[in-house]
Amino acid sequence: MTFSYGHLGGLLAEGAVNWVSGIEQLWNEVEAAETRKNSRIAREIKVALPAELPLDEMRRLVHGFCCNLKDRYGLVAQWAIHAPKYHDKEYGKRVEHEYRDGTIDHDGYLRILSDPTQTNRNFHAHILLSTRQKDHEKGGFFGDKIRCLDNIKTGKEEIQTMRDEWEFRANSALSRAGSNARIDLRSYGDRAAAGDAPEGLVAQPHLGPSAATSDLNKVEGPDGDHQLTKCSASGGKEYNDLVKARTKAQEQNNDLWFTWQQTRTLERQRARLEASERHVAEREVARKKEAAEEKKRISEARCIDDARKAAAEAVHMVAPLGTLADVIARAQRGEKMQMPPGEDPEIDPETYERKASTTPFQRPIKIRRISRIKVRTNAD
Numbered sequence: 001m002t003f004s005y006g007h008l009g010g011l012l013a014e015g016a017v018n019w020v021s022g023i024e025q026l027w028n029e030v031e032a033a034e035t036r037k038n039s040r041i042a043r044e045i046k047v048a049l050p051a052e053l054p055l056d057e058m059r060r061l062v063h064g065f066c067c068n069l070k071d072r073y074g075l076v077a078q079w080a081i082h083a084p085k086y087h088d089k090e091y092g093k094r095v096e097h098e099y100r101d102g103t104i105d106h107d108g109y110l111r112i113l114s115d116p117t118q119t120n121r122n123f124h125a126h127i128l129l130s131t132r133q134k135d136h137e138k139g140g141f142f143g144d145k146i147r148c149l150d151n152i153k154t155g156k157e158e159i160q161t162m163r164d165e166w167e168f169r170a171n172s173a174l175s176r177a178g179s180n181a182r183i184d185l186r187s188y189g190d191r192a193a194a195g196d197a198p199e200g201l202v203a204q205p206h207l208g209p210s211a212a213t214s215d216l217n218k219v220e221g222p223d224g225d226h227q228l229t230k231c232s233a234s235g236g237k238e239y240n241d242l243v244k245a246r247t248k249a250q251e252q253n254n255d256l257w258f259t260w261q262q263t264r265t266l267e268r269q270r271a272r273l274e275a276s277e278r279h280v281a282e283r284e285v286a287r288k289k290e291a292a293e294e295k296k297r298i299s300e301a302r303c304i305d306d307a308r309k310a311a312a313e314a315v316h317m318v319a320p321l322g323t324l325a326d327v328i329a330r331a332q333r334g335e336k337m338q339m340p341p342g343e344d345p346e347i348d349p350e351t352y353e354r355k356a357s358t359t360p361f362q363r364p365i366k367i368r369r370i371s372r373i374k375v376r377t378n379a380d
Contacts, residue, residue, distance in 0.1 A: 009096030010083040012123075013059045017066040017077045018134055026076060030130055033142040042128050043149070047166060049081065049123040052179040055110060061173045062125045068165055073146050074133035080126050084119040091118070198260035204249045205242045290315075 005011075019026050030041050047065075049058045058081055066077040086092025095112055098104045104112070112118050135143030148154045167185045174181055184191060191197035294314040301307035 009100065012055060012081040012083055013062075014078075014080040015059075015063055015066075016079070017063065018070045018074075019076045019078075023078060026078065026130075029141060030076075030132070033132055040131050043131060045127040045129065045162070047125050047127065049125060050170060050174055050179070050181060050183065051084075051114060051121040051123055052181050053123075053173055053177055055081075057173045057177055058123060058125075061169055062127070065166055065169055066127060068169075069127075069129065069162070072161075073129075073149070075146060076130040076134050076142075078128045082124055082126065083113050084122040084124075086119050087117075198256045200256055201253050202249045204246045204253075 016023065016026065027042075034041055047062070049061070053061065062079050062081060066079050069075060069077055086095070095104065095109070099109045113123075114121060130142060131149075132142035132145055135141055149158055163185050167183055171182050174183075184196075186194075186196075188197060188201035188203065192199045192201065294310070297310040298307055298314065301310055
C-alpha cells in the first residue's frame, strides 16, 4: 500500500535516528523481521510541543529525545513535527497552497502558525519506534524484541522514564529559549502532595481535536474583517455541557491558584521578617559581648599607654561628649558606658540609614603640602 500526504501540507520537520538507508527501506525491513501475522511492528509516541519554542528548538528537542530512546533501547526511530490546526479550514488550505508556491516565505508561514487567532497552536510530533533492536552484527538488520516495554511489571516504569526524560528536555529547551513557561507531567494530586500546587484542583474535561477545532470558527464581520466566534460542534448538547464543565473547572482552578500564591507570598514575607528579627537579636548579643570585652581590656590595663591603646581600638565604648581620658576613667571606675543621644547601636541593620555627621571641627586642620622637586640625572 502506498500513501502520500504531500498535498496536505503541515509537515514542519522530519528525521530518523539510528537509520540512514531511507524511510521506505526502514519499514520494509521492520516488516521482514516479523514472522507472525499478528506481530506488533512499531510503537507510536505523540508529544505536544510548547508553542513558545522556535522551530529549530522543536527539532532539536524531538531529535534529542529520539537519540535518548536509541541509546536506552537500541531501537530505530522516525519522527515528524506537524503544524497546528487552522480555525478556518479554507483559510488553512489557502495558506498551505501559497506557502508551497512561495507566495508566503518560511518566516511568515511560522508566524501564521503561531498566531492564536489563526490556529490552535497545537504543535506536535509523531515518533514511530521499532519494536526490535537494530543488530549491527547482522548488517544493520533487526534482532531481538525489546521485551522490557511489553512486560507488565517493567513496562509502566519504562513509560514513566520516557515521560520524565521528555519533561526534563522540554523544560531545558524552554529555558534556552528564554521562556518562563514550564511543563509538569505530574497529576494535580502529586503536585499538591509535594507542595507545588494547591489542594483541590480538578481536571478539565477533554474536548478532543475535532471539538476543539470546531470550538472557534472565523466569520466575516460587518467591516469585512474576519472575527472569531464560538459555535457548537456536531455533538450538540453533549459538547456544550463539556464546554460549561471545562469553563467551571478553569474558574475554580484559577481561584485556587490565586489564593495559594497570595498565601505563599505572605508566608515568605513573614519568614523574611522572622529571619531579620533573629539576625538583629544575634547581632545585638554579639555587640554587647564585644562591648564587655572592650570595657574589660580598658579597666585591666596596666599602664596609661595600654589603656589609651585599648580605648582607641574600642568601637562600642564611647563616653557622651567626653575625651579619651574620660573613657578610660569611666571604664576603670566600672561605670556603664552608653552611646551619645541619637546614636543608639540597637538598630535594624536592614533598615538603618547612616546619616552624615554634623559635628563641627573643634579646631582648624592644617595641611602641609610637600613640594615635589624634579631631580635631573645623566639620563635626562
